[in-house]
Amino acid sequence: MNIRMITAAGLLLALAGCSTTTTTTKTAVIPLLAKNPVQDRWEGKSAGRFFAAYGPPLSDRDESGNRVYTWRGGYKNLTIKTKDGKTTGKRSLSCKADIVTNQSYEIRSIRILGDQPGVSGPSYCAELLAPSEKVEKAEKADSAD
Template identity: 40%
Template sequence: MNFRIMLTAGLALALAGCTTTSGVIPVQKKNLVEERWVGQPAGAFFAKFGPPINDEQAGGATVYSWRGGFRTRTVAPTYAQTPDGKRGKVTKAGRTEYLRCEVRVTVSPDYVIRAIKPVIDRPVESGKTWCEEFLGGA
């Protein structure tokens, strides 16, 4: 009987240690697209970047699907450098990248953007994503 009590107490302590948290709720960092467009009129967004491809009702809001920012770019290969400073073997092959941005834009009944979330996005060399570069700096 004592063994069962000790085993139960040990398991309870182990479980209590596993479920303890710091109580801090992580805050999601807004990306540049959200910082630029949330709170702005949806008409300004669509006038600048073109019409949406789809829309659907979600409660009192309308969710638009928008696609654009099509670009093809060529990325040059990278080479290892030999000890004498010459170009050596290819370390990363050259390639062609097809960039595009697709976002879902949630618009309130008064036609103000309440949320804008990337659906299709790709990181670029500047450290940003293609949607941030195309839509965020505009």
């Protein structure tokens, strides 16, 4: 009888340590909502404008009344150097995405399928497809010259 009581108490303590709690504060929910700068930049714009800027899609298909274009581009080769300027290797970058359009050929969403760390941040696709305002202004100034 004594062994059974000790075993039961031990199991109850072990199970009590395994319980989880749910936090409903804003700080716990916000990290779950990943920000997509590429979608923010292109949602509602013409897919023709996107493909003119970054190249044609690889394929397309119908999906629930929308057209989904699979696109890959932004090919770039980087030479990796150490802080003292020595070359340590090369790295190839590219981006792959599904671009969902409505019947009016407007972009409804962009799902990134293949991404890599970028030159100056964690996402090469974001650097390529949703550059910061400083980069966009510099590109516009270069094209005006």
